[in-house]
Amino acid sequence: MSEYSSLLTELSENITNEDLEQLKSACKEDIPGDQSENITSSKEWFSYLEKDDKLAQDDLSYIEHIFEISRRPDLLTRVIEYRTTVLKISEDDEIDTKLTRIPSAKKYKDIIRQPSEEEIIKLAPPPKKV
Template structure:
């Protein structure tokens, strides 16, 4: 079974009738009136959004915005967890489990310590300005979320070629040596704990 479809089914069953009504209203500009009138469950609504290519296992930004609007942060968290756990990409396209663990440590350090200069870092990682602009538009007032989403986009784009060494090198190339040092200290601490 497709993990993304299983997630959508689960999210659908978490919605009340009034929340579904709100979601339908919010999707008026995306789905035709006739189709929207026929929607009786979250699953049907999500199917139409997938048909329009507005959501996919690789792109849940619209769903997150919809759930935030109806104040269902719990559903936003489930989507975020789905993406973070790498369910969104095929297993053979992801780095091995150890590399993902190391990436998580370095990404946390980056998110804690890199501020407004995050775009410079992402450019060193070769993430396109178009993708960064889309991320900024989706999270206009949340600098940390812009950085988090950009790093996730980089991970998805690079797949199994996403390496911690690339993150450290990009930090050093941006003269963010202190952040790189903190990341390396955390990595060595993690390696020591796992011995």
Template sequence: MAEYSSLLSDLSENITNEDLEQLKSACKEDIPEEQSNNITSSKEWFSYLEKNDKLAQDNLSYIEHIFEISRRPDLLTRVIEYRTTVLKISEDDEIDTKLTRIPSAKKYKDIIRQPSEDEIIKLAPPPKKV
């Protein structure tokens, strides 16, 4: 639990008020507007998500998705590091479950996995100058 609290604290320190507005906007389907207006800090935002079963120490997929669509790869990276080091969920396991949890992630399946040797296109060396 200490690692989870540390993660949320670390994330909070890296979310400005402007970022918070963007994150709340990305959650507008899950947070009613009147409640969204009452959320004035990232800690309150995390607390709201926890109370509404969108966030837990072993369930981070919702905020991963929000950070992804909000174009915050720095925050997403911190969450993924927590998931792989603390929760011990491997990337391969996570890719499979993420693709079933987040419909929009299906289009990224080929980007996420590493290509095999057969799939890598080999380029010919550039022509030599004469």
């Protein structure tokens, strides 16, 4: 079994039916209602995401986002561990993709970069009280 398959199995074991409903709700814009009703297990959910090109062995950003907005830090942490140890993608590399998980956020990518010294506005100290 590949490390990717092991990851999905481990994640599946930690997703209850109630969790699955919450996760499907978090990605309702990407899974049509009739398709969502047919997904009854976390393995089917992962399989659907793979077929829809939302999940791949080397691209877990979509489920990272879903776990983040679904308030599942335990699952998110496991995915991040996989990304850093197996895929060798560090947090420094991640800064470029942090906001690009959501397509509409791509336009804000440049905003999150650190300003240069010339771009920082220096403020004068506040006036002293007399």
